[in-house]
Amino acid sequence: MFSHPTTPKGSRIFYGWYIVGAMFFMGLIGVAPRQALGLFFDTWSEEFGVTVSQLSAVAAAGWLINGVSQPIVGALTDRFGGRIVMFVSMIAVGIGTFLIGVTVNIWTLAFVYIPIVSFAMSGILFVPGTALLVRWFKRKRGTAISVYSSGTSIGGMLLIPFMAYLLVLVDWRATWMVVGAAMLLLAAPLIWMVLRNDPRDMGLMPDGDPMSEETAAGGMKASQRQGPLAVEAWREAYRTPPMWQLTATYVVCGMTTGAIAIHFVPYAVSEGIPVSTAALAFGLLSFINLVGVLTTGFISDHMLRKNMLTLVYGVRGLAFVALVALPSSIGLWAFALIGGASWLSSVPQTGALTAEIYGIKRAGTLNGMLNLVHQVGGASAVFGAGLVFDLSGSYTPFFIIAAGTLAFASLVSWMVREKACSARFVQANESA
Protein backbone atom coordinates (compact mmCIF):
# COMPACT_ATOMS: atom_id res chain seq x y z
CA MET A 1 0.00 0.00 0.00
CA PHE A 2 1.28 3.41 -0.86
CA SER A 3 1.02 6.46 1.28
CA HIS A 4 1.86 10.04 0.60
CA PRO A 5 4.84 11.03 2.68
CA THR A 6 4.84 14.76 2.23
CA THR A 7 1.75 15.91 4.04
CA PRO A 8 3.32 17.23 7.20
CA LYS A 9 1.64 16.94 10.55
CA GLY A 10 0.11 20.21 11.64
CA SER A 11 0.15 21.68 8.15
CA ARG A 12 -3.39 22.31 7.00
CA ILE A 13 -2.60 24.57 4.10
CA PHE A 14 -1.88 22.97 0.76
CA TYR A 15 1.34 24.39 -0.72
CA GLY A 16 -0.53 25.48 -3.85
CA TRP A 17 -2.17 28.25 -1.83
CA TYR A 18 1.26 29.75 -1.02
CA ILE A 19 1.85 29.81 -4.76
CA VAL A 20 -1.50 31.55 -5.27
CA GLY A 21 -0.47 34.08 -2.59
CA ALA A 22 2.86 34.79 -4.27
CA MET A 23 1.19 35.21 -7.66
CA PHE A 24 -1.47 37.44 -6.11
CA PHE A 25 1.33 39.73 -4.90
CA MET A 26 3.02 39.54 -8.29
CA GLY A 27 -0.21 40.71 -9.98
CA LEU A 28 -0.78 43.36 -7.32
CA ILE A 29 2.55 45.08 -7.81
CA GLY A 30 3.05 44.12 -11.44
CA VAL A 31 0.15 46.14 -12.81
CA ALA A 32 1.58 49.42 -11.51
CA PRO A 33 3.47 50.49 -14.64
CA ARG A 34 0.38 49.94 -16.78
CA GLN A 35 -2.36 51.27 -14.56
CA ALA A 36 -0.51 54.22 -13.08
CA LEU A 37 1.04 55.53 -16.27
CA GLY A 38 -1.71 58.10 -16.80
CA LEU A 39 -0.90 59.66 -13.42
CA PHE A 40 2.34 61.04 -14.78
CA PHE A 41 1.13 62.40 -18.12
CA ASP A 42 0.76 65.98 -16.92
CA THR A 43 4.17 65.97 -15.23
CA TRP A 44 5.91 64.47 -18.26
CA SER A 45 4.06 66.76 -20.59
CA GLU A 46 5.61 69.75 -18.81
CA GLU A 47 9.05 68.27 -18.17
CA PHE A 48 9.60 66.61 -21.56
CA GLY A 49 7.81 69.31 -23.54
CA VAL A 50 5.46 66.87 -25.25
CA THR A 51 1.71 66.60 -25.61
CA VAL A 52 -0.53 64.17 -23.78
CA SER A 53 -1.38 62.65 -27.18
CA GLN A 54 2.28 61.83 -27.78
CA LEU A 55 2.51 60.19 -24.38
CA SER A 56 -0.69 58.31 -25.13
CA ALA A 57 0.93 57.00 -28.31
CA VAL A 58 3.76 55.55 -26.21
CA ALA A 59 1.21 53.92 -23.90
CA ALA A 60 -0.78 52.57 -26.84
CA ALA A 61 2.32 51.13 -28.52
CA GLY A 62 3.21 49.50 -25.23
CA TRP A 63 -0.20 47.89 -24.96
CA LEU A 64 0.04 46.64 -28.54
CA ILE A 65 3.41 45.04 -27.83
CA ASN A 66 1.91 43.56 -24.70
CA GLY A 67 -0.87 41.99 -26.75
CA VAL A 68 1.44 40.55 -29.38
CA SER A 69 3.80 39.16 -26.77
CA GLN A 70 1.12 37.09 -25.00
CA PRO A 71 1.30 33.99 -27.26
CA ILE A 72 5.11 34.19 -27.24
CA VAL A 73 5.17 34.21 -23.45
CA GLY A 74 2.62 31.40 -23.45
CA ALA A 75 4.84 29.26 -25.67
CA LEU A 76 7.86 30.01 -23.46
CA THR A 77 5.82 28.99 -20.42
CA ASP A 78 4.87 25.68 -22.04
CA ARG A 79 8.50 25.03 -22.86
CA PHE A 80 10.38 26.22 -19.78
CA GLY A 81 7.70 26.36 -17.09
CA GLY A 82 5.93 29.30 -15.49
CA ARG A 83 8.36 29.83 -12.62
CA ILE A 84 11.39 30.89 -14.67
CA VAL A 85 9.21 32.89 -17.11
CA MET A 86 7.57 34.84 -14.30
CA PHE A 87 10.84 35.34 -12.42
CA VAL A 88 12.74 36.67 -15.45
CA SER A 89 9.74 38.78 -16.48
CA MET A 90 9.45 40.31 -13.02
CA ILE A 91 13.16 41.17 -13.06
CA ALA A 92 12.70 42.80 -16.49
CA VAL A 93 9.59 44.72 -15.44
CA GLY A 94 11.33 45.78 -12.23
CA ILE A 95 14.40 47.05 -14.09
CA GLY A 96 12.19 48.78 -16.64
CA THR A 97 10.05 50.40 -13.95
CA PHE A 98 13.15 51.60 -12.13
CA LEU A 99 14.58 52.97 -15.37
CA ILE A 100 11.39 54.95 -16.08
CA GLY A 101 12.60 57.07 -13.15
CA VAL A 102 15.76 58.04 -15.01
CA THR A 103 14.26 58.79 -18.42
CA VAL A 104 15.11 62.20 -19.80
CA ASN A 105 12.73 62.57 -22.74
CA ILE A 106 9.87 60.83 -24.50
CA TRP A 107 12.25 58.71 -26.59
CA THR A 108 14.01 57.19 -23.60
CA LEU A 109 10.61 56.68 -21.98
CA ALA A 110 9.39 54.88 -25.11
CA PHE A 111 12.56 52.79 -25.24
CA VAL A 112 12.07 51.60 -21.67
CA TYR A 113 8.29 51.31 -21.63
CA ILE A 114 7.54 49.66 -24.97
CA PRO A 115 10.06 46.85 -25.54
CA ILE A 116 11.06 46.20 -21.92
CA VAL A 117 8.17 46.87 -19.55
CA SER A 118 5.26 46.14 -21.87
CA PHE A 119 6.74 42.99 -23.37
CA ALA A 120 7.85 41.57 -20.03
CA MET A 121 4.53 42.42 -18.41
CA SER A 122 2.94 39.57 -20.36
CA GLY A 123 5.20 37.29 -18.37
CA ILE A 124 3.84 38.32 -14.99
CA LEU A 125 0.13 38.51 -15.68
CA PHE A 126 -2.55 36.03 -16.62
CA VAL A 127 -0.94 33.78 -19.25
CA PRO A 128 1.93 32.09 -17.37
CA GLY A 129 0.10 32.35 -14.07
CA THR A 130 -2.94 30.48 -15.33
CA ALA A 131 -0.76 27.88 -17.03
CA LEU A 132 1.05 27.23 -13.76
CA LEU A 133 -2.01 27.17 -11.52
CA VAL A 134 -3.89 24.65 -13.66
CA ARG A 135 -1.15 22.18 -12.75
CA TRP A 136 -1.56 22.79 -9.03
CA PHE A 137 -5.35 22.77 -8.88
CA LYS A 138 -8.04 20.66 -10.48
CA ARG A 139 -11.14 20.75 -8.28
CA LYS A 140 -10.39 24.26 -6.97
CA ARG A 141 -9.05 25.66 -10.22
CA GLY A 142 -11.66 28.39 -10.51
CA THR A 143 -11.10 29.60 -6.96
CA ALA A 144 -7.32 29.59 -7.28
CA ILE A 145 -7.24 31.50 -10.57
CA SER A 146 -9.82 33.96 -9.24
CA VAL A 147 -7.80 34.76 -6.12
CA TYR A 148 -4.70 35.21 -8.25
CA SER A 149 -6.59 37.40 -10.76
CA SER A 150 -7.98 39.59 -8.00
CA GLY A 151 -4.42 40.69 -7.24
CA THR A 152 -4.45 42.93 -10.30
CA SER A 153 -7.72 44.55 -9.16
CA ILE A 154 -6.46 45.15 -5.64
CA GLY A 155 -3.17 46.36 -7.09
CA GLY A 156 -5.05 49.01 -9.02
CA MET A 157 -6.90 50.08 -5.89
CA LEU A 158 -3.80 50.22 -3.69
CA LEU A 159 -0.92 51.15 -5.91
CA ILE A 160 -2.52 53.97 -7.85
CA PRO A 161 -3.31 56.01 -4.72
CA PHE A 162 0.07 54.93 -3.32
CA MET A 163 1.91 56.26 -6.35
CA ALA A 164 -0.30 59.34 -6.54
CA TYR A 165 0.51 60.28 -2.95
CA LEU A 166 4.16 59.31 -3.29
CA LEU A 167 4.31 61.69 -6.22
CA VAL A 168 3.17 64.43 -3.86
CA LEU A 169 5.69 63.45 -1.17
CA VAL A 170 8.75 62.99 -3.36
CA ASP A 171 8.93 63.41 -7.14
CA TRP A 172 8.00 61.31 -10.14
CA ARG A 173 11.48 59.86 -10.57
CA ALA A 174 11.69 58.58 -7.00
CA THR A 175 8.14 57.23 -7.26
CA TRP A 176 9.01 54.97 -10.20
CA MET A 177 12.30 53.95 -8.60
CA VAL A 178 10.57 52.92 -5.37
CA VAL A 179 8.06 50.74 -7.22
CA GLY A 180 10.81 49.25 -9.44
CA ALA A 181 12.91 48.49 -6.35
CA ALA A 182 9.93 46.79 -4.68
CA MET A 183 9.53 44.57 -7.72
CA LEU A 184 13.22 43.65 -7.77
CA LEU A 185 13.74 43.24 -4.04
CA LEU A 186 10.38 41.83 -2.94
CA ALA A 187 8.36 40.37 -5.81
CA ALA A 188 11.12 38.69 -7.83
CA PRO A 189 12.70 36.84 -4.85
CA LEU A 190 9.22 35.82 -3.67
CA ILE A 191 8.44 34.29 -7.06
CA TRP A 192 11.68 32.37 -7.16
CA MET A 193 11.40 31.20 -3.58
CA VAL A 194 7.75 30.16 -3.51
CA LEU A 195 6.75 29.12 -7.03
CA ARG A 196 7.17 25.56 -8.27
CA ASN A 197 6.09 24.54 -11.74
CA ASP A 198 4.32 21.37 -10.79
CA PRO A 199 3.10 19.78 -7.56
CA ARG A 200 5.07 16.68 -8.49
CA ASP A 201 8.24 18.73 -8.05
CA MET A 202 7.42 18.50 -4.34
CA GLY A 203 5.90 15.05 -4.45
CA LEU A 204 2.41 16.47 -4.14
CA MET A 205 -0.83 16.02 -6.02
CA PRO A 206 -3.10 18.76 -7.39
CA ASP A 207 -5.39 20.25 -4.71
CA GLY A 208 -3.31 18.51 -2.06
CA ASP A 209 -5.14 15.27 -2.61
CA PRO A 210 -3.59 12.11 -1.21
CA MET A 211 -1.75 9.99 -3.68
CA SER A 212 -3.59 6.81 -4.51
CA GLU A 213 -2.11 3.58 -5.78
CA GLU A 214 -3.38 4.39 -9.21
CA THR A 215 -1.75 7.81 -9.32
CA ALA A 216 1.39 6.42 -7.78
CA ALA A 217 1.64 3.86 -10.53
CA GLY A 218 0.58 6.24 -13.27
CA GLY A 219 2.72 9.19 -12.25
CA MET A 220 2.13 12.38 -14.17
CA LYS A 221 -0.44 10.95 -16.53
CA ALA A 222 -2.59 9.80 -13.66
CA SER A 223 -2.19 12.97 -11.61
CA GLN A 224 -3.32 15.14 -14.51
CA ARG A 225 -5.88 13.18 -16.45
CA GLN A 226 -6.53 14.57 -19.88
CA GLY A 227 -9.81 15.06 -21.65
CA PRO A 228 -10.55 13.57 -25.07
CA LEU A 229 -9.51 16.78 -26.85
CA ALA A 230 -6.17 17.20 -25.07
CA VAL A 231 -3.57 18.47 -27.51
CA GLU A 232 0.15 17.96 -28.02
CA ALA A 233 0.48 21.01 -30.30
CA TRP A 234 -1.54 24.20 -29.84
CA ARG A 235 -2.67 24.25 -33.48
CA GLU A 236 -4.63 21.06 -32.91
CA ALA A 237 -6.97 22.92 -30.59
CA TYR A 238 -8.13 25.11 -33.48
CA ARG A 239 -9.41 22.02 -35.31
CA THR A 240 -12.11 21.57 -32.67
CA PRO A 241 -15.22 23.67 -31.93
CA PRO A 242 -14.60 24.60 -28.26
CA MET A 243 -11.45 26.59 -29.07
CA TRP A 244 -13.35 28.67 -31.61
CA GLN A 245 -16.25 29.07 -29.19
CA LEU A 246 -13.93 30.28 -26.44
CA THR A 247 -12.14 32.55 -28.90
CA ALA A 248 -15.41 34.11 -30.06
CA THR A 249 -16.60 34.75 -26.52
CA TYR A 250 -13.26 36.20 -25.46
CA VAL A 251 -13.29 38.66 -28.36
CA VAL A 252 -16.68 39.86 -27.13
CA CYS A 253 -15.29 40.03 -23.60
CA GLY A 254 -12.45 42.28 -24.80
CA MET A 255 -14.79 44.44 -26.86
CA THR A 256 -17.22 45.12 -24.05
CA THR A 257 -14.71 45.71 -21.26
CA GLY A 258 -12.36 47.72 -23.46
CA ALA A 259 -14.98 50.10 -24.77
CA ILE A 260 -16.44 50.77 -21.34
CA ALA A 261 -13.06 51.36 -19.72
CA ILE A 262 -12.40 54.20 -22.12
CA HIS A 263 -15.85 55.51 -22.94
CA PHE A 264 -17.70 55.16 -19.63
CA VAL A 265 -16.85 58.61 -18.26
CA PRO A 266 -17.19 60.37 -21.66
CA TYR A 267 -20.59 58.67 -22.04
CA ALA A 268 -21.72 60.03 -18.68
CA VAL A 269 -20.50 63.50 -19.56
CA SER A 270 -22.32 63.33 -22.90
CA GLU A 271 -25.50 62.56 -20.95
CA GLY A 272 -24.99 65.58 -18.70
CA ILE A 273 -23.84 63.60 -15.68
CA PRO A 274 -21.02 65.20 -13.64
CA VAL A 275 -17.58 63.64 -14.03
CA SER A 276 -17.38 63.05 -10.29
CA THR A 277 -20.58 60.97 -10.34
CA ALA A 278 -19.33 58.95 -13.31
CA ALA A 279 -16.01 58.45 -11.56
CA LEU A 280 -17.73 57.22 -8.43
CA ALA A 281 -19.89 54.82 -10.46
CA PHE A 282 -16.78 53.50 -12.18
CA GLY A 283 -15.10 53.08 -8.78
CA LEU A 284 -18.12 51.08 -7.62
CA LEU A 285 -17.85 48.91 -10.73
CA SER A 286 -14.19 48.18 -9.92
CA PHE A 287 -15.00 47.21 -6.34
CA ILE A 288 -17.91 44.94 -7.29
CA ASN A 289 -15.65 43.43 -9.92
CA LEU A 290 -13.37 42.23 -7.13
CA VAL A 291 -16.23 40.66 -5.21
CA GLY A 292 -17.65 39.18 -8.42
CA VAL A 293 -14.46 37.48 -9.55
CA LEU A 294 -13.87 35.81 -6.19
CA THR A 295 -17.48 34.65 -5.87
CA THR A 296 -17.85 33.30 -9.39
CA GLY A 297 -14.48 31.58 -9.20
CA PHE A 298 -15.52 29.70 -6.10
CA ILE A 299 -18.99 28.81 -7.41
CA SER A 300 -17.66 27.65 -10.78
CA ASP A 301 -15.71 24.89 -9.06
CA HIS A 302 -19.06 23.37 -8.14
CA MET A 303 -20.89 23.69 -11.43
CA LEU A 304 -20.30 23.53 -15.17
CA ARG A 305 -17.89 26.31 -16.08
CA LYS A 306 -19.63 26.92 -19.40
CA ASN A 307 -22.82 27.67 -17.45
CA MET A 308 -20.95 30.21 -15.34
CA LEU A 309 -19.56 31.79 -18.52
CA THR A 310 -23.08 31.86 -19.95
CA LEU A 311 -24.23 33.64 -16.81
CA VAL A 312 -21.30 36.07 -16.78
CA TYR A 313 -21.83 37.20 -20.37
CA GLY A 314 -25.60 37.26 -19.94
CA VAL A 315 -25.37 39.46 -16.85
CA ARG A 316 -22.95 41.80 -18.59
CA GLY A 317 -25.36 42.00 -21.51
CA LEU A 318 -28.14 42.96 -19.09
CA ALA A 319 -25.92 45.72 -17.75
CA PHE A 320 -25.68 47.20 -21.25
CA VAL A 321 -29.45 46.87 -21.64
CA ALA A 322 -29.86 48.81 -18.38
CA LEU A 323 -27.55 51.50 -19.73
CA VAL A 324 -29.74 51.88 -22.81
CA ALA A 325 -33.19 51.33 -21.33
CA LEU A 326 -32.99 53.27 -18.07
CA PRO A 327 -32.62 57.02 -17.66
CA SER A 328 -28.89 57.72 -17.75
CA SER A 329 -28.70 58.92 -14.13
CA ILE A 330 -30.07 55.54 -12.95
CA GLY A 331 -28.64 53.44 -15.77
CA LEU A 332 -25.11 54.48 -14.84
CA TRP A 333 -25.45 53.02 -11.34
CA ALA A 334 -27.34 49.98 -12.57
CA PHE A 335 -24.53 49.32 -15.03
CA ALA A 336 -21.90 49.65 -12.30
CA LEU A 337 -23.76 47.23 -10.04
CA ILE A 338 -24.75 44.62 -12.62
CA GLY A 339 -21.77 44.95 -14.96
CA GLY A 340 -19.22 45.03 -12.13
CA ALA A 341 -20.27 41.58 -10.98
CA SER A 342 -19.27 40.10 -14.33
CA TRP A 343 -16.29 42.26 -15.23
CA LEU A 344 -13.24 40.11 -14.52
CA SER A 345 -15.15 36.88 -13.95
CA SER A 346 -14.66 35.63 -17.49
CA VAL A 347 -10.88 35.33 -17.00
CA PRO A 348 -10.66 32.43 -14.52
CA GLN A 349 -13.52 30.60 -16.19
CA THR A 350 -11.98 30.79 -19.65
CA GLY A 351 -8.50 29.89 -18.41
CA ALA A 352 -9.73 26.93 -16.40
CA LEU A 353 -12.04 25.64 -19.13
CA THR A 354 -9.30 25.84 -21.76
CA ALA A 355 -6.97 23.77 -19.60
CA GLU A 356 -9.68 21.25 -18.78
CA ILE A 357 -10.58 20.73 -22.42
CA TYR A 358 -7.16 20.89 -24.08
CA GLY A 359 -4.94 19.72 -21.25
CA ILE A 360 -2.13 21.47 -19.44
CA LYS A 361 0.67 20.80 -21.92
CA ARG A 362 -0.19 23.76 -24.17
CA ALA A 363 -2.19 25.76 -21.64
CA GLY A 364 0.26 28.69 -21.84
CA THR A 365 0.18 29.08 -25.60
CA LEU A 366 -3.59 28.65 -25.83
CA ASN A 367 -4.19 31.20 -23.08
CA GLY A 368 -1.78 33.53 -24.83
CA MET A 369 -3.71 33.20 -28.08
CA LEU A 370 -6.97 33.89 -26.26
CA ASN A 371 -5.52 36.97 -24.57
CA LEU A 372 -4.27 38.23 -27.91
CA VAL A 373 -7.73 38.08 -29.50
CA HIS A 374 -9.22 39.60 -26.35
CA GLN A 375 -7.01 42.64 -26.74
CA VAL A 376 -7.62 42.89 -30.46
CA GLY A 377 -11.34 42.90 -29.64
CA GLY A 378 -10.78 45.58 -27.01
CA ALA A 379 -8.83 47.81 -29.39
CA SER A 380 -11.44 47.44 -32.12
CA ALA A 381 -14.24 48.34 -29.75
CA VAL A 382 -12.45 51.41 -28.42
CA PHE A 383 -12.24 52.72 -31.97
CA GLY A 384 -15.71 51.45 -32.85
CA ALA A 385 -17.44 53.13 -29.93
CA GLY A 386 -15.66 56.41 -30.67
CA LEU A 387 -16.60 56.16 -34.32
CA VAL A 388 -20.25 55.46 -33.50
CA PHE A 389 -20.32 58.47 -31.19
CA ASP A 390 -18.72 60.73 -33.81
CA LEU A 391 -21.19 59.61 -36.47
CA SER A 392 -24.39 59.54 -34.43
CA GLY A 393 -23.65 61.86 -31.51
CA SER A 394 -24.62 59.10 -29.08
CA TYR A 395 -23.19 55.97 -27.54
CA THR A 396 -26.57 54.24 -27.56
CA PRO A 397 -26.09 52.41 -30.91
CA PHE A 398 -22.80 50.99 -29.67
CA PHE A 399 -24.31 49.88 -26.37
CA ILE A 400 -27.09 48.08 -28.26
CA ILE A 401 -24.48 46.31 -30.39
CA ALA A 402 -22.54 45.41 -27.22
CA ALA A 403 -25.67 43.94 -25.61
CA GLY A 404 -26.29 41.90 -28.77
CA THR A 405 -22.74 40.56 -28.93
CA LEU A 406 -22.92 39.61 -25.25
CA ALA A 407 -26.14 37.70 -25.85
CA PHE A 408 -24.28 35.93 -28.65
CA ALA A 409 -21.32 35.20 -26.34
CA SER A 410 -23.67 33.90 -23.69
CA LEU A 411 -25.32 31.55 -26.19
CA VAL A 412 -21.99 30.36 -27.60
CA SER A 413 -20.70 29.66 -24.07
CA TRP A 414 -23.79 27.63 -23.32
CA MET A 415 -23.20 25.58 -26.50
CA VAL A 416 -19.73 24.42 -25.40
CA ARG A 417 -20.01 20.66 -24.89
CA GLU A 418 -18.14 20.70 -21.62
CA LYS A 419 -19.41 17.36 -20.34
CA ALA A 420 -18.16 15.67 -23.51
CA CYS A 421 -14.82 17.48 -23.71
CA SER A 422 -13.62 18.48 -20.26
CA ALA A 423 -11.27 16.35 -18.21
CA ARG A 424 -13.51 17.12 -15.24
CA PHE A 425 -16.17 14.86 -16.70
CA VAL A 426 -14.57 12.53 -19.20
CA GLN A 427 -11.08 11.19 -19.63
CA ALA A 428 -9.33 10.35 -22.87
CA ASN A 429 -9.32 6.58 -22.38
CA GLU A 430 -12.99 6.55 -21.41
CA SER A 431 -14.05 8.31 -24.55
CA ALA A 432 -12.03 6.10 -26.86
Next chain:
Amino acid sequence: MPALAILAHHSEPSDPVLLGWLVGTFEEVLGLGPATVVVPIAIGIGVFPCLLGWLAWRARCRYAAGASDSPDATDIGGDGLRAK
Protein backbone atom coordinates in the same frame (compact mmCIF):
# COMPACT_ATOMS: atom_id res chain seq x y z
CA MET B 1 -8.13 60.18 -23.12
CA PRO B 2 -5.85 57.87 -25.11
CA ALA B 3 -7.71 56.13 -27.90
CA LEU B 4 -5.91 52.86 -27.43
CA ALA B 5 -5.72 53.06 -23.71
CA ILE B 6 -7.39 49.78 -22.96
CA LEU B 7 -5.59 47.17 -24.88
CA ALA B 8 -4.61 45.85 -21.53
CA HIS B 9 -6.57 42.93 -20.25
CA HIS B 10 -9.22 44.23 -17.89
CA SER B 11 -6.75 46.68 -16.46
CA GLU B 12 -8.17 50.10 -16.79
CA PRO B 13 -5.41 52.69 -17.06
CA SER B 14 -5.78 55.42 -14.56
CA ASP B 15 -7.80 58.34 -15.77
CA PRO B 16 -6.22 61.50 -14.32
CA VAL B 17 -9.66 63.11 -13.92
CA LEU B 18 -10.97 60.09 -12.04
CA LEU B 19 -7.87 59.85 -9.87
CA GLY B 20 -7.78 63.53 -9.13
CA TRP B 21 -11.36 63.35 -7.97
CA LEU B 22 -10.76 60.23 -5.89
CA VAL B 23 -7.69 61.70 -4.19
CA GLY B 24 -9.52 64.97 -3.54
CA THR B 25 -12.56 63.21 -2.08
CA PHE B 26 -10.40 60.95 0.05
CA GLU B 27 -8.56 63.90 1.55
CA GLU B 28 -11.78 65.80 2.04
CA VAL B 29 -13.58 62.95 3.78
CA LEU B 30 -10.73 61.61 5.93
CA GLY B 31 -8.60 64.70 6.18
CA LEU B 32 -5.43 62.65 5.82
CA GLY B 33 -2.14 63.81 4.37
CA PRO B 34 -0.09 61.92 1.78
CA ALA B 35 2.16 60.26 4.35
CA THR B 36 -0.75 58.65 6.20
CA VAL B 37 -1.71 56.91 2.97
CA VAL B 38 1.77 56.07 1.69
CA VAL B 39 3.26 54.65 4.90
CA PRO B 40 0.60 51.97 5.67
CA ILE B 41 0.50 50.80 2.05
CA ALA B 42 4.30 50.70 1.93
CA ILE B 43 4.38 48.65 5.13
CA GLY B 44 1.77 46.27 3.70
CA ILE B 45 3.69 45.89 0.46
CA GLY B 46 6.87 45.20 2.40
CA VAL B 47 5.47 42.85 5.03
CA PHE B 48 3.19 40.67 2.87
CA PRO B 49 5.90 39.06 0.69
CA CYS B 50 8.28 38.60 3.62
CA LEU B 51 5.62 36.89 5.71
CA LEU B 52 4.41 34.76 2.80
CA GLY B 53 7.95 33.77 1.87
CA TRP B 54 8.66 32.74 5.44
CA LEU B 55 5.44 30.71 5.72
CA ALA B 56 6.10 28.98 2.39
CA TRP B 57 9.67 28.18 3.44
CA ARG B 58 8.38 26.71 6.70
CA ALA B 59 5.83 24.64 4.82
CA ARG B 60 8.51 23.31 2.50
CA CYS B 61 10.68 22.37 5.48
CA ARG B 62 7.73 20.50 6.96
CA TYR B 63 7.10 18.69 3.70
CA ALA B 64 10.75 17.73 3.53
CA ALA B 65 10.75 16.59 7.16
CA GLY B 66 7.55 14.62 6.55
CA ALA B 67 9.22 12.89 3.65
CA SER B 68 12.20 11.75 5.69
CA ASP B 69 10.30 10.92 8.91
CA SER B 70 8.79 7.63 7.74
CA PRO B 71 11.15 4.92 9.03
CA ASP B 72 9.46 2.15 7.09
CA ALA B 73 9.33 4.05 3.88
CA THR B 74 11.06 2.94 0.75
CA ASP B 75 11.65 5.19 -2.18
CA ILE B 76 10.14 3.73 -5.29
CA GLY B 77 11.73 5.74 -7.98
CA GLY B 78 12.28 9.38 -7.39
CA ASP B 79 8.78 10.74 -7.65
CA GLY B 80 8.38 11.29 -3.95
CA LEU B 81 6.40 8.15 -3.17
CA ARG B 82 7.18 5.56 -0.62
CA ALA B 83 5.76 2.13 -0.09
CA LYS B 84 4.80 0.95 3.41
